[in-house]
Structure formats: C-alpha cells, structure tokens
Amino acid sequence: MQKKTVEDEEVYGKRVLVRADFNVPMDRNGTIEDDTRIRACLPTITYLIDHRARIILCSHLGRPQGRVDGHLRLEPVARRLSELLQRPVKPLREAIGPEVERAVSGMENGEIILLENLRFYPGDEENDPGFARELASLADLFVNDAFGASHRAHASVVGLAAYLPCVAGLLMEKEIERLGSLLENPRRPFAAIMGGAKVEEKIGILENIISKVDLILIGGGMSATFLKGQGWDAGISPVEPDKMEIVRAIMQKAGALGVRILLPQDVIVTEKLKTGAIARGVSAQQIPADSIIADIGPQTITEFTKELKNCRTVVWNGPMGVFEIPQFSEGTKSIATALADLHAMTIVGGGSTAEAVTKLGLSGKMTHVSTGGGATLLFLSGKILPGIAVLADKE
Ligand code: ADP
Ligand code: MG
Numbered sequence: 202m203q204k205k206t207v208e209d210e211e212v213y214g215k216r217v218l219v220r221a222d223f224n225v226p227m228d229r230n231g232t233i234e235d236d237t238r239i240r241a242c243l244p245t246i247t248y249l250i251d252h253r254a255r256i257i258l259c260s261h262l263g264r265p266q267g268r269v270d271g272h273l274r275l276e277p278v279a280r281r282l283s284e285l286l287q288r289p290v291k292p293l294r295e296a297i298g299p300e301v302e303r304a305v306s307g308m309e310n311g312e313i314i315l316l317e318n319l320r321f322y323p324g325d326e327e328n329d330p331g332f333a334r335e336l337a338s339l340a341d342l343f344v345n346d347a348f349g350a351s352h353r354a355h356a357s358v359v360g361l362a363a364y365l366p367c368v369a370g371l372l373m374e375k376e377i378e379r380l381g382s383l384l385e386n387p388r389r390p391f392a393a394i395m396g397g398a399k400v401e402e403k404i405g406i407l408e409n410i411i412s413k414v415d416l417i418l419i420g421g422g423m424s425a426t427f428l429k430g431q432g433w434d435a436g437i438s439p440v441e442p443d444k445m446e447i448v449r450a451i452m453q454k455a456g457a458l459g460v461r462i463l464l465p466q467d468v469i470v471t472e473k474l475k476t477g478a479i480a481r482g483v484s485a486q487q488i489p490a491d492s493i494i495a496d497i498g499p500q501t502i503t504e505f506t507k508e509l510k511n512c513r514t515v516v517w518n519g520p521m522g523v524f525e526i527p528q529f530s531e532g533t534k535s536i537a538t539a540l541a542d543l544h545a546m547t548i549v550g551g552g553s554t555a556e557a558v559t560k561l562g563l564s565g566k567m568t569h570v571s572t573g574g575g576a577t578l579l580f581l582s583g584k585i586l587p588g589i590a591v592l593a594d595k596e
Contacts, residue, residue, distance in 0.1 A: 346370025351588025396421025397519025496522025
C-alpha cells in the first residue's frame with residue numbers, strides 16, 4: 202500500500218511535528234560518534250524549510266526509562282543539526298508543557314525547534330494517550346521519519362495518529378521503497394545474521410523472520426541466551442531467563458521448516474567488558490563460570506564466512522561482539538568484510554551495525570545500509586510495522 206508523504210501535504214506556515222530517529226551513539230560528554238541518523242533526516246527537514254513550515258522535531262535517545270538523564274539530553278543533536286543545516290535549531294528542555302507551548306506559539310515560518318528526549322517521559326514507551334494528545338496539541342501535521350523506531354507502538358510513533366493527520370517523511374518513504382523492492386523476491390539462499398544487545402526485542406523479531414530465510418547466524422549478546430537455551434553454560438553473560446521457552450520453540454520451528462540456525466562454536470570471553478580487558482578464546486561449550494561472552498571466536502568466523510559465501514541475499518543486524526573495544530571487534534570486522542566481498546544482495550541495518558560498517562569504510566560495498574535495525578528485520582519478515590500502519594494511504 203502506498204503511503205502519503207510530506208510532499209502530498211500543504212505545509213506552508215503549518216506547525217509540523219517530525220518524529221525523527223536521532224538515537225545516535227553519543228559518549229557521556231555529549232560527543233556524537235556517528236551522525237548518520239541525523240544526516241538521514243536532512244531531506245525531510247530541508248523540504249520543510251524550503252516550504253516554510255514551522256518545524257518541531259522530536260526523537261528518543263538511549264534508554265533513560267521515563268526519567269530525566271542529564272547525559273541523554275538532545276542538545277548535542279541540535280548543535281550538530283544546526284551545523285549541518287547552517288541555521289539555528291533550538292533545543293528545548295522539555296517535550297510537552299507550557300514552556301514548549303510558548304516556544305511553539307512564537308515560531309516563525311521556516312524556524313526549527315527540537316523537543317527534549319521523548320523517553321524522559323514514561324508515556325512515550327507506554328503509548329499513553331494523554332502524552333500523545335499533549336504532543337499532538339503542538340502541531341497541525343505529524344510526519345514520521347523515524348523508520349528505525351516504527352516497529353514499536355510508542356506514543357510518538359503510533360499514539361499521535363489518533364489526534365493528527367500523519368504522513369511519511371522522505372527517509373521513511375525511501376526505506377519502505379528500497380526494502381520493499383529488494384525483498385519482493387529474494388534470491389536464495391537467504392541468510393539473516395543477528396547479534397547485538399537488545400536480545401529481548403530481537404528474539405521476537407527472529408521468531409517472525411524465521412519463515413522467510415534459509416539460514417540464521419547468531420552472534421553478539423544474543424548467543425548467550427541461545428547457548429543457554431541449548432543447555433550450555435554462558436558464564437556471567439546476561440541472558441533472558443524468561444526467553445528460554447521461546448528459544449526452544451524457535452529452534453523447533455526452525456527444525457520443522459528446514460531453516461538452519463547456527464550458533465557460535467567458539468567465543469571470545471572476558472571477566473569484564475572494558476577497555477584493556479583480557480580476552481580469551483574458548484569453546485562455546487566450555488565457557489568459564491566467571492566469564493562473559495564478548496565476541497565470536499575464530500572458528501565461528503571461518504564457519505560463518507563459509508556459509509555466507511553460498512548466500513544470495515543477506516540481512517545483518519547486530520554486531521557480533523563488543524566491537525567498540527578492539528579486543529572484541531574481530532568478529533564484527535570479519536563479518537562486515539565477508540559481506541562486502543559477496544556477490545549477493547546485502548542489507549545492513551541498526552545504529553551500531555551501520556556505525557561499524559561505516560567506520561570500516563565498507564558501507565559503499567553493501568546493497569543497502571538501512572537506518573533501522575529491529576525495524577528493518579521485522580519489515581523484511583513481512584510484518585506491517587505499527588508506525589507504518591498508521592500513516593495515511595495515498596489516494
Ligand atoms: P544495532 O544498534 O545494530 O541494532 P544493538 O543495539 O542491538 O544493535 O546492539 C549494539 C551493541 O551490542 C553494541 O554496543 C555492542 O557492543 C553490543 N554487543 C555486541 N555483542 C555483545 C556481547 N556479546 N555482549 C554485550 N554486548 C554486546
Ligand atoms: Mg542499537
């Protein structure tokens with residue numbers, strides 16, 4: 202179904218609330234390590250500037266869990282945006298309330314403000330109608346450009362739609378078009394590589410994608426829960442205890458569908474995940490009780506690379522290890538390189554995964570680098586993402 206975009210609406214002089222995905226990697230001093238996601242939203246913002254709208258930007262950043270966290274303010278994002286656009290972007294200290302209303306009512310055409318981190322309010326993740334209504338009251342039109350957040354039914358993604366007309370931003374439109382056409386008829390074998398940290402969310406996604414692919418390679422933080430689900434010990438690696446049943450169900454479903462799920466046979470472990478930590482390679486079946494999984498091991502790299510060589514379509518979300526620390530970056534580097542060398546359709550998604558690939562200078566060698574991670578995988582599994590479902594259809 203074709204969705205309406207910002208180009209289908211009259212925006213001159215209107216207050217337009219843009220849900221962006223400015224969830225960028227940022228250190229504790231507010232230094233942005235990778236601004237890909239900010240740049241990705243520029244076409245929509247520029248379009249709105251050119252058409253003299255009043256632009257109210259909003260986004261989440263990190264996981265402050267409904268409370269104000271001084272390290273997760275969006276002010277550094279406003280600064281970067283302002284540099285990129287070469288015009289002022291005014292950060293507010295709140296996302297709703299009288300201060301915000303005052304700021305919005307004083308806006309001129311073409312002016313830009315950025316609301317404070319939406320996740321400082323529990324109502325966003327809870328999809329609270331009251332929070333959605335307050336946000337909606339600031340604007341005349343809602344533009345969702347946060348493809349990467351559209352698999353979550355949050356107030357700023359889904360809830361707003363009850364109170365405002367909502368259309369796709371230009372990045373959202375591009376992601377839907379690219380991913381839709383790439384995956385209409387995927388060439389096989391089709392593999393999904395999954396890793397990273399958000400295990401709880403990703404297990405649900407894996408359950409969905411299993412019926413689309415031939416092969417699933419698992420690394421990163423995901424592997425601990427899967428190894429544990431197979432009855433192995435994962436040391437002190439964080440596992441999702443209440444996901445064991447689902448893991449077993451997934452393995453069973455995979456068996457029934459003839460989908461192979463490959464877990465790491467060896468891993469790099471450490472006692473503490475920090476810079477300068479001592480890294481040790483061990484068999485995945487002999488993880489010491491005091492250790493944590495930090496990367497996939499060399500045998501696994503060899504095996505995964507060999508498997509990937511046969512694939513004609515590969516989707517990757519989630520680093521294979523804690524790649525930010527050099528001792529644990531080998532798995533991610535090797536998989537990125539293997540993908541770059543393939544004669545296959547390669548789709549890489551997720552904030553950290555895209556960052557890793559970009560830092561290696563390999564993004565140009567992928568078919569598509571998506572701004573979404575979980576959202577990309579879920580989209581590819583054929584699910585209609587909640588944030589896309591609520592966008593108005595083209596007439
Ligand atoms: P993406 O942003 O690509 O969707 P995630 O957000 O799920 O991926 O996860 C990215 C994070 O996962 C990275 O910061 C990386 O350090 C972390 N990570 C990868 N492997 C492990 C592991 N074995 N243990 C803990 N964290 C891990
Ligand atoms: Mg991430």
